[in-house]
Amino acid sequence: MLPALGLLLMLGQTGVGPASRLAYENTVCHATGSAQVCRMTPIPVANMSNWKFSRTQGTKADESFVAIMKTADTRQSDPDFAGLIIRCAPKGKVEVLVALIRPFPPRSHPQVTLASAGFSQSFEATMAAAGAAVLLPEEAGVLASGKWQSTPSLTVTVKETTSEIKGIVALNGLREAYGTLLASCS
Numbered sequence: 001m002l003p004a005l006g007l008l009l010m011l012g013q014t015g016v017g018p019a020s021r022l023a024y025e026n027t028v029c030h031a032t033g034s035a036q037v038c039r040m041t042p043i044p045v046a047n048m049s050n051w052k053f054s055r056t057q058g059t060k061a062d063e064s065f066v067a068i069m070k071t072a073d074t075r076q077s078d079p080d081f082a083g084l085i086i087r088c089a090p091k092g093k094v095e096v097l098v099a100l101i102r103p104f105p106p107r108s109h110p111q112v113t114l115a116s117a118g119f120s121q122s123f124e125a126t127m128a129a130a131g132a133a134v135l136l137p138e139e140a141g142v143l144a145s146g147k148w149q150s151t152p153s154l155t156v157t158v159k160e161t162t163s164e165i166k167g168i169v170a171l172n173g174l175r176e177a178y179g180t181l182l183a184s185c186s
Contacts (some may be wrong), residue, residue: 050170050176055184066184068177069099072167073153081156081167084180085133086144088185096140097157100165103131110134112162114143116151116171125158134158149175 052069067087082099089095104110106127112134113122121143128135148154151171158165 010069010126046179052116053180053184054177054180066181068176068181070169070171070177077167078165080165081158083167084154084156084169086141088181088183089141092185093138094144094185095138096136096144097128098125098134098136098158098167100132100134100158102153102165103127104160105128106131106158110158112136112159113157114140115155116148116153117159119147119151128140144174144178149178 033145035163039181050070051068054068054069057064063177067085069083069085071083072081080100080102084100085097085099087095087097104127108131109124109151110127111122112122112125123137123138123140125134125136128132148171153168153170156167156169
């Protein structure tokens, strides 16, 4: 349950709130003896509509990971569905992950269906973050860079053997958040 708790802490609040509360956190970490100390600084950004920006330090000194995250609409989603993560990947690519509360087995390959008005696409995905995140194939990153930016919300269904988790994520503000993400990718 610890990986799911960590994802929830990274995702923050439920995403329901006034636009005046919009901010992202820039996380800076450094080694102090045998421990790693991290400091999070809130930085206001223009109209990201509750997308949360995160930069975390990797295991190497010059390595960092950048992502934007949006929590699920908790009124319309299963309790085991946390939200959507879009992050920078190597070689200038963008990855899309579905964050879950209840992890699936780490070696599973769930079927993920993404749907919105007049659009539905299914993918075979892989697991990340000890089963608490579902990594979608490269095609989902292409959707995030284009079609999703003019889509009001996305319905996500994750099926793995006999288990199914559904959730809805509002995509308002994605265009601005995606621009912030791309500007921060190294």
